[in-house]
Amino acid sequence: MNTPPEARSRTAHAPSTVLKAALFHAELAAWLLALGMTVAGKLRWAAGGAGVALGAHVAGRLWSRQSPVPMPYFMRWILLVPRGPHSPARLLRMLAPRRGERILEIGPGVGVHALPVAAALRPDGVLDVLDAQQEMLDDLMRRAARRGLGNIVPRRGDAQRLPYPDATFDGAYLMSVLGEIPDAPLALRELRRVLKPGARLVVGEVLVDPDFISVPTLRKMAGDAGFVLERQLGPRVAYGAVFRRVAG
Incomplete structure (x- = not known):
């Protein structure tokens, strides 16, 4: 059975889309953690959260350059x-x-x-x-x-x-x-x-x-x-x- 081109495209993009979304949400969560720890005065935890956020951002940028994909619909917010x-x-x-x-x-x-x-x-x-x-x-x-x-x-x-x-x-x-x-x-x-x-x-x-x-x-x-x-x-x-x- 022949698969429509649109379906093949969605299948090919699925892993890249999932990873892109995961890295974005990891970065967002890490920045929120860093902000919360800063407010709480726990600067060591804040620095750790910021480091994780920056790492996720760099990883996301590198992955996007290697496998560019559209923003998935579930991230439309x-x-x-x-x-x-x-x-x-x-x-x-x-x-x-x-x-x-x-x-x-x-x-x-x-x-x-x-x-x-x-x-x-x-x-x-x-x-x-x-x-x-x-x-x-x-x-x-x-x-x-x-x-x-x-x-x-x-x-x-x-x-x-x-x-x-x-x-x-x-x-x-x-x-x-x-x-x-x-x-x-x-x-x-x-x-x-x-x-x-x-x-x-x-x-x-x-x-x-x-x-x-x-x-x-x-x-x-x-x-x-x-x-x-x-x-x-x-x-x-x-x-x-x-x-x-x-x-x-």
């Missing part, structure tokens, strides 16, 4: 934590979506950024959202329905093989997602293909994410894919970068 430099308001300033445009988000999660972008595109603009996990898309669409947003088009797919025609979108964005894609340079080339000449691409990254991509690395990858950096907002440890698709 992390997406609802206040975003700071990657807040929806900051994204709207960088992306500047306009009524009537067609925009693409890769890796929308539960819609923290998708919902305000879709609202900004109304009444005749469209936001396409692509995610590898159907559970994330279903959750996002339930939230969109509760807000009365009918201009979001969900699609399950692979960012390395975007299921859209050439020169389709006026803009695109990825918030703490690019490093989760196994072949990020290929994903950027695919984005260039589906974006119109002169279209904008926004990429957000934050250092605490184990899949973090630094500014120099991103600039090199994006340049090779056919984008030019227009501006960068925020510090290098929590930045947003705005690129333009080079014509031709």
